[in-house]
Amino acid sequence: MPAARLVRWAAVTASFASVALPVCVAGSPVGRHGGEGRPVFFVRPVGHQSHGDAEGNYAPLSMLAPTVGLLANATAAEGVPPAVAEGAQYVERSHVLRLLSGRWKYLPAGRTASAVVAPEDPTARLQIAESRAWLAAGRVPGSSPGQRAAAERALLAMRGLLRPNGAMAAGWSQGWMYSWPRDASFASAAFAHTGHDAEAYRILRYSAATQRKDGTWEARTKLDGSGPPDARRWQLDANGWVPWAAWQWYRTAPVPTRGARLTGLYPMIRKAADRAAASLGADGLPPASPDYWEVMTTTANIGTAAPLLAGLNAAADLAGELNRPGDAARWSRAAGRLSAGIARRFAPLGYQRTVDGKHGRDSAVAFMAPPFNSAPADLPRALDSTYRALLLPSGGLTPGNDPTAPWGAYAWTPSTAFFALAWAGTGQPAKAGRVLDWVLSKRNSLGELPEKVNRSGLPSSVAPLAWTGSIVVLSLVALDGTPLPTPPSRP
Numbered sequence: 001m002p003a004a005r006l007v008r009w010a011a012v013t014a015s016f017a018s019v020a021l022p023v024c025v026a027g028s029p030v031g032r033h034g035g036e037g038r039p040v041f042f043v044r045p046v047g048h049q050s051h052g053d054a055e056g057n058y059a060p061l062s063m064l065a066p067t068v069g070l071l072a073n074a075t076a077a078e079g080v081p082p083a084v085a086e087g088a089q090y091v092e093r094s095h096v097l098r099l100l101s102g103r104w105k106y107l108p109a110g111r112t113a114s115a116v117v118a119p120e121d122p123t124a125r126l127q128i129a130e131s132r133a134w135l136a137a138g139r140v141p142g143s144s145p146g147q148r149a150a151a152e153r154a155l156l157a158m159r160g161l162l163r164p165n166g167a168m169a170a171g172w173s174q175g176w177m178y179s180w181p182r183d184a185s186f187a188s189a190a191f192a193h194t195g196h197d198a199e200a201y202r203i204l205r206y207s208a209a210t211q212r213k214d215g216t217w218e219a220r221t222k223l224d225g226s227g228p229p230d231a232r233r234w235q236l237d238a239n240g241w242v243p244w245a246a247w248q249w250y251r252t253a254p255v256p257t258r259g260a261r262l263t264g265l266y267p268m269i270r271k272a273a274d275r276a277a278a279s280l281g282a283d284g285l286p287p288a289s290p291d292y293w294e295v296m297t298t299t300a301n302i303g304t305a306a307p308l309l310a311g312l313n314a315a316a317d318l319a320g321e322l323n324r325p326g327d328a329a330r331w332s333r334a335a336g337r338l339s340a341g342i343a344r345r346f347a348p349l350g351y352q353r354t355v356d357g358k359h360g361r362d363s364a365v366a367f368m369a370p371p372f373n374s375a376p377a378d379l380p381r382a383l384d385s386t387y388r389a390l391l392l393p394s395g396g397l398t399p400g401n402d403p404t405a406p407w408g409a410y411a412w413t414p415s416t417a418f419f420a421l422a423w424a425g426t427g428q429p430a431k432a433g434r435v436l437d438w439v440l441s442k443r444n445s446l447g448e449l450p451e452k453v454n455r456s457g458l459p460s461s462v463a464p465l466a467w468t469g470s471i472v473v474l475s476l477v478a479l480d481g482t483p484l485p486t487p488p489s490r491p
Contacts, residue, residue, distance in 0.1 A: 066173045066462035069446040071095050071107040071114050072160030073127065078107050078114050079172040085446055093135055093152050094128040095160060097446075131156060138195035141476035150440045151476050153447045154469035155194060158187050161466045162199055166206025167223040171451070171462040178220040178229055181207060181238035182292060185245035186470035189371075192245075192252040193477045193484065200249045201261060207242045208268035215239065215275030219294065233296065236289040237304045239276040240311030243269050244372060244487065247314035250321070251485050259322070266322060273315035273327070276308045277334035284341025285355065292364060293399060299356045302346055306367035309338050313373070313487035320490065332490040339489070342368075343376065350382045353400055360401040361389040366418035370425030371474070371484035380426060387419055394457045395438050409455035413439055417471040424478035425486070436475055439468070 067079030069088075072095045080088075080097065087100030096106040098119070105116045106124050117124055135152055142148035161169040168184035170176040184203050191200035210221050217238040218228040246265055250258055279286045290296045291303030312335035319328035345355040353362035365386045369375045390397040396411025397419070417439050423432035442453045449468045450459035478484045 066176075066451075067171070068444050068450075068463050069097065069448055070157055070160045070172050070464055071097065071105065072156075073107045073109050073111065075110070075164055076107060076112045077160050077169070077172050078112075080446070085444075088446065090153075090446060091128055093156070094131045095156060096124050096128055134159065134196075139193075139477075141194065141473065141480050143480065147436075147440070147476055150443065150447070150449075151194075151473055153443075154449060154464070154473050155190075155196075157448060157464035158190065158466050158469050158473075159196075159199065161464070162187070162203070163223050165223075165225055166202040166204075166209075167221065167225060168203055168206075168466055169223055170220075170467065171465050173462045176462050176465075177223060179206070179210075179223060180220045180467075181210075181217045182235070182241050183467040183470070185238075185241035186474070187466050188245040189248040190470040190473040190477075192249040194473060195252075197249075197253055200245075201253070204242070204246055204249060204265055204268075207245075208265055211242075211268050211271060215271035217242070219290070232294070233290050235291070235294065235304070236276070236279060236286055237292060237307040239272045239279075240304075240307030240309065243272050243311040243315040243318070244307065247318055247487050248371070248485070250318060262318060262322060266318070266324075269315050269318055270327060273312055273331045273334075276312055276315075277331060279308075280334060280337055280341070283345065284337040284339075285345060286338075291353075291362075293405065295405060297354050297359065299354045300345070301354050301359075301364075302342075302351050302362055303353070303364035303367065305338065305342055305346065306364060306373060309335060309342065310367070310372040310487055312338060313489055316490050317487055328490060335489060347376065347378055350385055351379070353402055359405075360403065361386045362400040362402070363390060363397055363415035363418050364400075366422035369422035370486040371421070371478070372486065374486055374489065375426050380428075383419065383422055383426070390415070392455075394453055394455060396442070396453050410460060411453040413442065413449060413451060413453065413465065413468040414471060417468055417475060420475040421471055421478065424475050425484060429479055432475060432479060436472065436479070439472060 065081060068082050068085045069080030071078045071080060088097050091098055096104050099105055102119055103116050104119055104121055104124050105114055106127060107114045108123060135155060140148050140151050142151045161172060167179040168187050170178065170180055170183050184207065188200045188203040210225055211217055216234055218234050219232040221227060222229055246269055250262055285300040286304050286308055288297050288299055289304045291301045312331045316328045316331040316335060319331065349357050351365040351368055353359040365382050368379050389401055392398055392409060392411050394411050397416040398407045399412050399415040416435060420432045420435040442459050443449055444459045444463050448463035449465055449472060450463040451461035451465045454460040474484060
């Protein structure tokens with residue numbers, strides 16, 4: 001989204017799986033990587049790798065050391081490498097790191113490089129107080145002290161990864177320091193539902209500023225908004241995620257100002273929804289497109305169809321709020337066609353990855369559940385069967401079991417957390433809670449949520465990851481007693 005991510009949302013070959021870089025859990029060494037002394041493999045340090053991509057330059061594995069924590073101020077961020085994190089802990093509810101020596105390390109206001117200061121340094125104390133005031137100004141979800149502490153850490157990490165211009169870094173390591181519309185949309189929704197309206201809206205404004213003229217988005221952009229870092233293929237699912245995030249923000253935004261601010265976003269929503277509607281074929285489904293795996297498919301995939309359905313319903317409802325009946329009717333008709341196409345082609349397969357039935361189960365089945373879509377009657381069975389099919393011995397999930405995409409034995413925390421959110425949204429809090437407990441148990445020694453969990457059950461790859469943090473926060477909000485809203489299907 002400079003150490004780089006080995007892989008992000010793409011197929012991992014067996015040889016790469018053997019050289020992933022775990023961080024650690026409490027009591028295990030943070031600064032040492034497994035497999036020292038192994039032969040050096042060469043991998044592309046650009047994140048979100050997909051089959052056949054030839055982008056980027058190769059770099060030796062010895063250069064790859066994903067961060068395990070984050071220091072941040074209002075304008076800058078700095079990753080915490082494993083060696084610095086060993087024996088360290090954050091001062092509670094802050095980005096100030098208490099080192100093993102007892103001294104404090106933090107990123108002073110207006111600076112781009114961290115400083116090490118004496119404990120209880122008054123300027124560092126001011127930053128701690130500001131972080132705590134920001135948390136207190138919103139909502140920290142969770143039914144237990146442990147859950148609330150995890151939510152606080154996730155919210156602070158998301159805030160630290162958010163740039164002043166609204167770009168949402170996926171993580172703070174080489175290859176993750178870009179803004180994906182998908183990840184950013186989840187973060188916007190999480191900020192909205194925890195009362196951090198300014199951050200939620202800032203992300204949406206960035207999405208509006210980086211939308212392409214044809215209504216689509218690049219797969220990812222540089223954090224300064226100047227454009228994509230490479231020629232990675234764009235992904236149509238953003239045309240669903242962004243309007244869905246705008247709808248979630250609108251449902252929570254202060255009533256006196258939300259109409260005017262929605263009007264400012266509406267050109268983006270209109271272009272996105274019109275492009276989504278125009279993409280649907282005679283069968284009501286979108287064309288083949290790279291999905292959230294960032295892998296191209298040859299037929300329509302559920303990882304694109306489900307977000308587009310959420311986005312079209314969201315856009316239609318927002319059009320109604322602004323008294324745009326023509327837009328609302330047009331997008332509602334498109335949503336109806338797409339819903340019928342999903343029911344006709346995906347439902348008989350248990351909402352597998354593609355309509356040809358050749359690419360197995362996909363954790364994107366969760367996108368058919370609230371807070372994205374009103375769950376079809378047959379979805380609970382599909383969620384259960386998909387979860388069982390993707391469950392690894394570590395207790396987490398692989399993104400899918402497509403035989404052409406060998407993910408290896410590493411569990412992915414976003415894919416696993418999807419099911420906590422889906423089960424929370426379909427009235428199964430016990431199932432949701434068990435999944436969420438597993439995800440939270442895999443935080444590293446600093447309390448940060450990692451991208452992956454290795455076959456030994458240890459956190460691996462970069463931490464914190466904005467997408468996982470967003471899903472966890474949304475799941476905790478949903479389990480707090482008030483279901484998250486879902487865009488309605490309009491007649």
